[in-house]
Amino acid sequence: MQQSSELFFASSNEHKFEEVQRILSNLGVNIKLFKTTSEEIQSNSLNEIAKRKAIDAFTKIQKPIIIEDDGLFINSLNGFPGPYSSYAYDTIGNKGIIQLLPNSEHRDAKFVAIIAYYNGIDEVKLFESSIPGKISKEIEKGGWGYDPIFIPDGESKTYANVLDKDKFSHRSASLKKFSDWFMHKH
Ligand code: ITT
Numbered sequence: 001m002q003q004s005s006e007l008f009f010a011s012s013n014e015h016k017f018e019e020v021q022r023i024l025s026n027l028g029v030n031i032k033l034f035k036t037t038s039e040e041i042q043s044n045s046l047n048e049i050a051k052r053k054a055i056d057a058f059t060k061i062q063k064p065i066i067i068e069d070d071g072l073f074i075n076s077l078n079g080f081p082g083p084y085s086s087y088a089y090d091t092i093g094n095k096g097i098i099q100l101l102p103n104s105e106h107r108d109a110k111f112v113a114i115i116a117y118y119n120g121i122d123e124v125k126l127f128e129s130s131i132p133g134k135i136s137k138e139i140e141k142g143g144w145g146y147d148p149i150f151i152p153d154g155e156s157k158t159y160a161n162v163l164d165k166d167k168f169s170h171r172s173a174s175l176k177k178f179s180d181w182f183m184h185k186h
Helices: 014-026 046-061 085-091 093-099 170-185
Strands: 008-011 032-035 065-074 108-118 125-135 150-152
Touching (some): 014 170, 046 108, 065 170, 108 150
Antiparallel strands (some): 065 108, 108 125
16 A cells, blocks of 8 residues: 655654664655654653653654654663663663673573654554564674664674664564554555
8 A cells, every 4th residue: 555644753863763764665654754852751661651752753743753762671680771771872881781791691682662653643553573682792893872782683793783684673573563554554
């Protein structure tokens, strides 16, 4: 089915937008960037943050929008940084995260992505996916955000150096769920 209306992706993060745009265009959905920083919402629930980010962005642009909220959950840290991933990245960064796991063999983690769609009329619609992996012992070069320290299961390199991150990323899986729904709706 053809996409009939304009759709914006609200984010402050251009790396994320680039990936979302590339993945969605391969699925037949076109988006434009609405560059905005959403109010700092703190909650223990990614779903709650995603919902409020979507409503906040819609209030500003008054057009159908999607947003994405991500979290890196590290098992041995009881899920930290999770919903606080953005704040943790801006404060302690990849180096700080690695220092929280000194020589530990317990490095299991997962990256979660939630896509939220809101058109100002219906309830906010959420699409979630996650990918299991490990925190690397070294910070690799390349990529952005937590890319240099997250090794998806089945790979030997981090997101920064895998051959085709889009093929299996947390982002691709949740966007696929979204596009299946969106293309039927329009
Ligand atoms: P928004 O304006 O869209 O909210 P953000 O960068 O604040 O952008 P999130 O809160 O969703 O995004 O992301 C939490 C953190 O996880 C943030 O530091 C991101 O850079 C990082 N992150 C998300 N997806 C990532 C990916 O695919 N690779 C590496 N880091 C990622």
